[in-house]
Amino acid sequence: MTRIDNNPGGVAVTVRGLVKHYGETKALDGVDLDVREGTVMGVLGPNGAGKTTLVRILSTLLSPDAGQATVAGYDVVRQPRQLRRVIGLTGQYASVDEKLPGWENLYLIGRLLDLPRKEARARAEELLERFSLTEAAGRPAATYSGGMRRRLDLAASMIGRPAVLYLDEPTTGLDPRTRNEVWDEVKRMVGDGVTVLLTTQYMEEAEQLASELTVVDRGKVIAGGGIEELKAKVGGRSLRIRPADPLQLRPLAADLDDLGITGLATTTVDTESGAVLVPVLSDEQLTAVVGAVTARGITLSSLTTELPSLDEVFLSLTGHRATPAQDATPAHDREEVAV
Amino acid sequence: MTAATVTPAGLKADARIPLRGHLRHTGALIRRNLLWIRQDPESMFDAVLFPVIFTLLFVYVFGGSIGQSLGGGQEAYVQYVIPGLMAMMGMNLAQGVGTGFNTDFNSGVMDRFRSLPIGRGSVLFAKISVELMRMLFATAVLLVIGVLVGFDITNWPGLFASVGLSAVFGSALMWVFLTLGVVMKNAQSVQAMGFLVLMPLQFGSSIFAPTTSMPGWLQNFTDYNPLSSLADAARGLMVGGPVAHDLWVTLGWSAAITVVMAPYAIHRFRTKGA
Numbered sequence: 001m002t003r004i005d006n007n008p009g010g011v012a013v014t015v016r017g018l019v020k021h022y023g024e025t026k027a028l029d030g031v032d033l034d035v036r037e038g039t040v041m042g043v044l045g046p047n048g049a050g051k052t053t054l055v056r057i058l059s060t061l062l063s064p065d066a067g068q069a070t071v072a073g074y075d076v077v078r079q080p081r082q083l084r085r086v087i088g089l090t091g092q093y094a095s096v097d098e099k100l101p102g103w104e105n106l107y108l109i110g111r112l113l114d115l116p117r118k119e120a121r122a123r124a125e126e127l128l129e130r131f132s133l134t135e136a137a138g139r140p141a142a143t144y145s146g147g148m149r150r151r152l153d154l155a156a157s158m159i160g161r162p163a164v165l166y167l168d169e170p171t172t173g174l175d176p177r178t179r180n181e182v183w184d185e186v187k188r189m190v191g192d193g194v195t196v197l198l199t200t201q202y203m204e205e206a207e208q209l210a211s212e213l214t215v216v217d218r219g220k221v222i223a224g225g226g227i228e229e230l231k232a233k234v235g236g237r238s239l240r241i242r243p244a245d246p247l248q249l250r251p252l253a254a255d256l257d258d259l260g261i262t263g264l265a266t267t268t269v270d271t272e273s274g275a276v277l278v279p280v281l282s283d284e285q286l287t288a289v290v291g292a293v294t295a296r297g298i299t300l301s302s303l304t305t306e307l308p309s310l311d312e313v314f315l316s317l318t319g320h321r322a323t324p325a326q327d328a329t330p331a332h333d334r335e336e337v338a339v
Numbered sequence: 340m341t342a343a344t345v346t347p348a349g350l351k352a353d354a355r356i357p358l359r360g361h362l363r364h365t366g367a368l369i370r371r372n373l374l375w376i377r378q379d380p381e382s383m384f385d386a387v388l389f390p391v392i393f394t395l396l397f398v399y400v401f402g403g404s405i406g407q408s409l410g411g412g413q414e415a416y417v418q419y420v421i422p423g424l425m426a427m428m429g430m431n432l433a434q435g436v437g438t439g440f441n442t443d444f445n446s447g448v449m450d451r452f453r454s455l456p457i458g459r460g461s462v463l464f465a466k467i468s469v470e471l472m473r474m475l476f477a478t479a480v481l482l483v484i485g486v487l488v489g490f491d492i493t494n495w496p497g498l499f500a501s502v503g504l505s506a507v508f509g510s511a512l513m514w515v516f517l518t519l520g521v522v523m524k525n526a527q528s529v530q531a532m533g534f535l536v537l538m539p540l541q542f543g544s545s546i547f548a549p550t551t552s553m554p555g556w557l558q559n560f561t562d563y564n565p566l567s568s569l570a571d572a573a574r575g576l577m578v579g580g581p582v583a584h585d586l587w588v589t590l591g592w593s594a595a596i597t598v599v600m601a602p603y604a605i606h607r608f609r610t611k612g613a
Binding site for chain 1: 371446
C-alpha cells in the first residue's frame, strides 16, 4: 500500500461541512466525516441520501459548493492530481470497459498509472489470479457474470495500490451468493491494510464489512459511531419464522399481528421464502413471539434473528422511513427493489 | 499546512504530468480504441461503405450530366468528384467521433479515467488519433474505388499532400464533434445535430458540383464555405489547377477551429458533471 507520509494523524479521509447543491436539491448539506487509516467506514443511507455525491467529490469527479475534504492529506479542490494517485474507485455501476478483455482492462489501468509495460503486465496477471479471473482473462468483460464484473472492477481499483479505496454500493443489484463473494474479496483487501470508504443501503453489508458507520439522510449525517454502538442504539432485531407447512403462513402472521408487538416496524409476510418477519425490540418480546407460535402448535422449519433493515434503522433513528414507497415490500425483496 | 508539501515517495510536489506521461497515457488509450475495432470489426463498415457508396452514387447517377457541364462526360466528373469526396470523408467520420464518444462517456468507464492521475486531454487525443487512422483507411478505400471507376492519379506528391490536408481539416472538425459528444445528453442528439450542420455545409460547397451554375446568394455562401476551399485545394493538388489560396484558407480554418475548440472540448471534458 502507498504509505500516507504526509498525514501523520492517522486520519485518511477528513470531511468538514461539505455541501453540494443541484439547483434546489441539497445532495450534501453540511457533511462531516472522519475515516481513520486502515479502517472501513460504512456510509449507510437510502437512495438519494447523498452517498454517491460524497464519493464523487472525494474522487475529484465533482467539486463541492462549500466545505472541505482531504484524502491522505490532499485537498480535493486544490490538489486533485496528487489525490488521484492515492485513491481507488469502484463505482455503483461496474466501471470496466465491456468491450475489452479482462486482462486488457487491467493492463490499460496499469499503463495509465505509469507502470512500465512489464510491470503493468505482471500486475494485471497478479490481480487476475487474486480475483480468480485468470481463466476469463482473454474474454471481453461483456461476457462476464455480474460477480465477475465486480471482481474485475475491484481488481482495476487495486492496480495502483491505493491508500484509500472507495466502494460505492459494491453489491447493489447482485444476488446473495455473488454478494458474499464480493464481501469476501473486500475483507481480504481490508486485511491488507487499505482504508475503505464504503457506501451501502444494507445494514447487513455495513455490519459485514465496516467497523464504523455514518448514517446519512437527505444530505445530512443523522448518526455515527462504532457499528456495535449503533446497533445497540437502534436496538431492533427481526425474527424470521418459517412454518414447515406453507399454508400455515397467513394464519400464523395474523396471530402474530394480533399479539400487538411492534418493534421497529410491523409484522410482514415474505411469501417468496415462506416466512413471517416479526420485528422485536427486547428479549421479552422475542419470548412472547416464540410463545405465541408454540401455543398455535405448528411445526417450524426455521427460526432465525436478523439485523434490522435500513427502513427499520431509519425509523428508529429519525422516526420516519427511509423509503416510504417500500413499506409494503417484504424485507427479503427489499434488497432487490432498492436498486 | 506544511505537511502537504511532503508527498508520497517518487511523486513530484506539484504532480504535473510530464510530456512523456501524456504520450504514454494517449498511447495506452489508443490501444484501447484499436482493441474496440478488433472486438467489433463492424464498426469499420462506415469507413468502407461511405467511399464505395458515395463514389458509385455520384459517378454513375450525376456523373454524366454534371460531367457535361465540365466540358467532358462521366470521366471528367470522376476527376472532379474524387478529390471532393476525399474532403467529405473526414467530415462524415468526424461526425461518428462525437456519437461514439457520447456513448463511451455514458458508460461509467469515463468516471474511472477521470479519477486517474492522467492528462485529461489524453482520452480525447487518443480518440482523435484512432479516428484519423480510420479516416486514412477510408481514404485508401476511396482511392481504390476511384481508380476502378476511372480516376487517373497523375500527381502522387499532390495526392499525399491532399490526404494530409484532409486529415488536418478532419481533425479540426473532430474537436467540434467531440465537444458535441461531451456536451450533449445522448448519442442520438449528437447524430441529429451533426447531420443538421453537415448536410448544408457539404452540399452547399464545391464538393459535388462546380458552384458556377448556382444562384448568386448561394455562391456567396459556397465561396466562404471552408469545405469548398478544402475540396478545391485537394482538387488542385491531385489533378492540377490553382492551389495556394484554397490551401491557406483551409489551413487557416483548421488552425482557427482547433485553437478554439480543442481547449474548449478538453475543458468541458474535465468539468463534465462537476
